[in-house]
Amino acid sequence: MTTHAETLVRTRGTTRVRRARGPWAAWAFLAPVIIYLVAFYAYPLYRNLDLSLRHYTVRSFVQGDAPFSGLDNYRAVFDDATFLPALLHTMVFTLVSIAFQFAIGLALAVFFTAHFKLSATLRALFLVPWLLPLIVSASTWSWMLNSDSGIVNYALSIVGVEQINWLTSPDWALTSVIIANIWIGIPFNLVILYSGLQTVPGEIYEAAALDGATGWQRFWRVTFPLLRPVSAITLLLGLVYTLKVFDLIWIMTKGGPTDASTTLATWSYRLSFGNLLPEFGPGAAVGNLLILMALFFGLFYIWRQRHD
Amino acid sequence: MNLRGLGAVLAVTVCLLSACSSGGGGGDATSSKATDYAIWDPYPQFDDSSDWVKLLTKCGTDAGVTVKRTGYDTTDLTNKALLAAQQGNSPDVLIVDNPVVSTLAEAGVLTTTEEMKVDTAAVSPNLLAAGQQGGKTYGIPIGANTLALYYNKKVLDAAKVDPSTIKDWASLTAALEKVKAAGKKGITFSAIGTEEGSFQFLPWFWGSGANLTQLDSPQGVAALTLWTDWLKKGYAPNSVLNNTQTTSWQEFAAGDFAFSENGTWQLANAKKTGFEYGIIPIPSQAGGTAPAPTGGEFVTAPVQSDTGKYATTQKLISCLTSADNALTTDTTLSYVAATDAVQQKQVAANPELTVWVAAVKAAKGRTSDDLGTKYPKISEPMWGAFQAALSGSKPPQQALTDAQGAAGK
Helix, strand or coil: CHHHHHHHHHHHHHHHHHHHHHHHHHHHHHHHHHHHHHHHHHHHHHHHHHHHCECCCHHHHHHCCCCECCCHHHHHHHHCCCHHHHHHHHHHHHHHHHHHHHHHHHHHHHHHHCCCCCHHHHHHHHCHHHHCCHHHHHHHHHHHCCCCCCHHHHHHHHCCCCCCCCCCCCCCHHHHHHHHHHHHHHHHHHHHHHHHHHCCCHHHHHHHHHCCCCHHHHHHHHHHHHCHHHHHHHHHHHHHHHHCCCHHHHHHCCCCCCCCCCCHHHHHHHHHHCCCCCCHHHHHHHHHHHHHHHHHHHHHHHHHHHHC | CCHHHHHHHHHHHHHHHHHHHHHCCCCCCCCCCCCEEEEEECCCCCCCCCHHHHHHHHHHHHCCCEEEEEECCHHHHHHHHHHHHHHCCCCCEEEEEHHHHHHHHHCCCECCHHHHCCCCCCECHHHHHHHEECCEECCEECCEECEEEEEEHHHHHHCCCCHHHCCCHHHHHHHHHHHHHCCCEEEECCCCCCHHHHHHHHHHHHHCCCCCCCCCCHHHHHHHHHHHHHHHCCCCCHHHHHCCHHHHHHHHHCCCEEEEEEEHHHHHHHCCCCCCEEEECCECCCCCECCCECECEEEECECCCCHHHHHHHHHHHHHHHCHHHHHHHHHHHCCECCEHHHHHHHHHHCHHHHHHHHHHHHCECCCCCCCCCHHHHHHHHHHHHHHHHHCCCCCHHHHHHHHHHHHCC
C-alpha cells in the first residue's frame, strides 16, 4: 500500500515538475550558448561601437565619462590623410593575396589529386607555413628581405640585380608583405580545395575522357564548375582572414615606411595602441569599418547562395 | 544558412545588445587583502630568483606586507595600467617608462609625490622633469639610461680615425667617409616608424638646436638632412628604416660597423662581442655633447580607493629608491642612477660608466619643457617625417613641414 501511494505521489510529482520545468529546462539548455554569445560576441561588439561613438581622452577613458560625439570619430577617420591610402592598400593586399593564394592553392590541389610517390610527404610539406607561429614566419621573412644582409638580395646580387629595399622602400613594402601573405595562405586554400576535389565523382572524368576532352578542358568544364561551392566558401573565408591581417604587416614593416604598407587593420592598431597617447575612439571606428566590410562580403555570399 | 536564418540571428543579437547595454560597464574592484601590495614593472626578463624581485620582496617584508609582483612587456604596460585604473584595481606601485608618466597623470591615474610624501630633492632635475606636469611631480625615477655612440676600435684603426677627434657633426661625417673608403661600414641606428625611432632621432634633432614645438625649423631640417645624407652616401645602411635598437645592435655586433647609436643597456652585450669597443657621447652640430633623450622608468603610486594603503606604499617606494637599493637596481638594469651621490658610487665602481653619467647629465626628458601629453602628438608625425625622408619619398624640408602641419592640428 505504502509503496503504491509513494509511487503515485512520485508520478504525480514528476509530471507536475516536468510540466513546470518545460520552458525553464529549455532556457537552461540555451543559457550556456546565450551567455557565451553575449559575453564574447555581443558585448565586445557593443563596446567597440560605443567606443567609436564617444570622444575619448585618456582621462575620460579611465573615469568612464566620455561625452557622446556621434559620428565625429568616423568623420575624423575619413578626413585623415591616412584613410584613402589605407583603404587602397587593404583592397590591393586582400585581392592580390587571395587571387594568388587561390590560383596557386587550386593548381597544387589538382596536382596532388594525381597520386604519385611522395605526394603525401610533399603535401605535408606544403602545410608548414600554416603550422608555424606567425611571429616566426613573419620575422623570418623580415630577415630574408633585409635590404643589406637579407638572403633574397644576396641571391639577386649573384644574378646581377641591384639591391632592392624590400621592406624600406615605399615602392616595395606593400609588395613584400603581400608575397609573404600569399605564402602563408596557400596551405589553407590547398587543403580545402583538395578535400573539395575528393567529392568530384571519378565517373564524370571518365565520361569526359571518353568524349575526348583534353586535360585543359577537363579542368575548365568539369573540375572548376563542380568545385564552385567549395571555391566560394574558400574565397569568402580567405577574404575575411586577409582583410584583418595585422600581425604579419606589423612585424615586417610596422605599416611603413610612411604608410606605404598601412592597411585599415594596422592603422586601427596604431591609433589605439601604437602611440604613447592612445586614441581609442578613432581606432574603434576603423575597426568597425573593417567589420562592416567583412559583413558586406558575407551577405553578398549568402545572397549568391540563394540565387544559385 | 539562408536569409531567414541570418535574420533570426541578427534579431537575437540586437535584443542581446539592447539588453546588455543597460547593465554594461563598471568593474568590480578586486578585493585584495589589506596586507597584499601589488607592484607592476616592465622587467619581464627578471624572474623570482633575480635580485630585482628579491629586492621587491624584501622591501615588502620590511614594511610588514606581502608584495605581489607582475612583470609586463613595456609596450603593454601603459594600456594595462589604463584599463586597471578604469576597472578600479590599479596596482599599489607602478613602475613605468618615463614618457608614459605624463599620459597617466593626465588620466588622473597617479598620485603626486607631494601627496605621497616622497622625497625627490636628491634627484637630478633634468631626469625628474619627465615626470612633472603643471608644477606637480608624479613619480620618482628609479634610474636612467640614454644614448651614446659605441665604436669598434679595430674598424676605426683600419680607417685611421681617432675617435677623440670626433667633436661635432662635420668630424663625425668625415670619420664615416674614411671608414667607407677603407671598405668598412659606417654607422647603424634605429629609424623605425615607432617611438623607438623618435628616441634615436632626438639626439640629432636637439643637437642641432631644434625645438620639438617647431619640427620644420632650419635646425630640424639640418638634423634630418644629416641622416638622409648618410643613407644616400652609403655611410648608414638602408635597413635602419626597419631597425629596432636591438637589430641595429646586432648589425654592429657582427663587427663590420664603425659606430652604433645605442643605449646604456647594451653595455653587458658589448663585452660579449669579442672586439674592442669604446663609447663617445653623441656630438651636437656645433660641437659638444648633444642632449639625448632620457630613458628609464619612474616609480609611481596609482590612486587607490582605499587611501589607508598609502602609508605602506610610501614605505615601499622609499625602500626601492633608497641610495643602497638604487645602486643594486641600477647595476642590475645597467642604468645610471638618478641621484648625484649614487652616480659617483657607480663611477667609482666602474670607470667605464663615466661617459654614460655625463650623457645622462646632458640628457633631456621627451615630455619635459612641460610638453607632457603633447609629446606623443609631436613624436608620431616626427617619425613619419624621418621615415619619409630616409625612404626617399619626400625631401627633408617637405617631410618636416608636413609633419609640423600634422603635429600642429
